[in-house]
Amino acid sequence: MTQPEIGRRSLLRAALVPALAPLPVLSRPARAQAPLRITDLAGRTVTLPRPARRIVLQQARHVLALSLLHPDPVSLIVGWGGDLRQMNPPDYASVRARFPAADAVPLVGRNTLDTLSIEMVVASRPDAVVLSRGGGGGGDAAALADRLSGYGIPTVVVDFFVNPLRDTPRSIEVLGTLLGQEERARAFGAFHAERLARITERLAGVTVRPSLFMHAHAGGTTCCASPGRGAFDSFIRAAGGTNIGAEILPGLMGEVSLEQVLTRNPDVYVATGGPFAGRGGIAMGAGVAPDTALRDLRAVLTKDRLVGLPAVTGGRAHAMWHGFNDTPAHIMVVEALARALHPTIFADLDPAATQAELNRRFLSIPMEGTYWANLPGGRG
Template identity: 50%
Template structure:
């Protein structure tokens, strides 16, 4: 009797399967990509247990997956330390983040625990360019993971953002099975980037000084080549620190700044500067708090003497735009400040709103930039 019923069921189901009317679990398809280090990275299917060696790379992952925490086996603790405002939003929406194992700070190879990462049995470890290091250097993390039989991919949004953001998103999208989402963000990003580039070709470039972590430390830390310098260049400005500083960041004295007297002054800040009396910008920061800290900064000795401040061409920008694909919003803000007439129609807030609606796993509310017209509400 059972055998007869089985034969009948088979005769009924087989035609439906052939017509695609009954869904069957799709077999995971192998994934092969080329990462930023030029390495071929292969997985039997999309990654499900990822170790983010640098926790801050959640910034990119959270634009591609609606629940990026569900993909993580562990991560670097640098995200919570450096980006507490974003961390709070992830914790509110994805409480599992609070019990996610950490693998060290993730800022440097010395701060990263290779042993802890291996113990979590990940199917993929994601490294930044700085953590990956030289392929043949001592203590190279890529070689060590490969020797342990663990797949590694290198992506980066920090050192050369305009060069590496698109390929990094493409690599991540393929590795987690979110290729369509990655391509959608890439199209969104490239359309806005090309609009900026087409309008600044051949124009005069005003001098710009970017004061990093402004008000919280001795004046004046500034980006040299790469990172924010790329943003300034795409926005149609000339970063005065790029010709002075040999690396990605460095220190410029107040005397050097006053002598250069840039046409545009841009300070960067974050919630990490609240206790230091510096510029406070970021997710969850109110307009009043941002305006108050900005007013204090530009009234400080030395900074207040800059002609950019006197001429109303002083601005503030969230420091953490420097390591996320959200940076296209920062570049649009810079373009409006550097060339207000040429970019009068540009709306960075609308760009940010669209990213939040279409891509971001967390709310992106707060005060992420501020201009010279900001005033403290009574």
């Protein structure tokens, strides 16, 4: 063998050593990973052999919750409900803009528990199914979870809708364990708790609870739909206010007459909006410019004869994204409501900064749009 050939072979062996060195380690038997044990929001204990990598979402909107925990949540989803595509195209567009693979995810139901196709879920071969306790109506989440478990499909129940302030931290913990993202779930839980505690602490000893009328889907329905007890009422109370709708309505939602609104004379008026662009309501949320939201808010106030309401003439009229009723990002609107209700106590609260921090620290599908708007002259 010539000296040049020996030199070339020596170089080849040297190049291969780094690649070959790990092989003895990889050839050892891998230690078995302990199974995951999850207690969900229905009190059910679910066991998985490892973090889920194939997930069915009963409600597709909860991809936004997964995006708090995972850099590419769409890559995990093998089936979801039709609520984003069919009911909220702007939010779906924001998901698709980041993750075009969303278009290939099969629909396994519309939105409610009773439209979820068991056959399609089974065919998706998921590692786990995520159900909403709110469920969009039409069924019992725990009962459906037990039924799916009978097919050998681990199923967890979460909640960002029925009692979001209480159940969001636990739901994020459940999802974090499900995905193997416990540390990230703990970080968001700490963020959520710290923001709420700041509001609660400042309200300690405050005896005056200003009244607030929340005009739900303003302009998209007849005047005046309003939430009673439920998610929005809990936000208003946490922010230090009194919800007029909860005092009048027996259920979660109902109609409050214009005369009742004028008679009650709320201290603060808040209209909710969503994917209403060009349909008579207030456009709010993903992709909406602030000027568009304010234009729509003014139009609704005029159409529904609310322009003379003292809260409006006094600069205490606002608009917010209706989607806060089913997302862990609701901390933004609790801050906005606190500032609107108690502008002196919470003058330093900045919901826009909270939105920016959520985008920077957590959300792989960022919230980019208008989620809260103040009529010019407002104090919130």
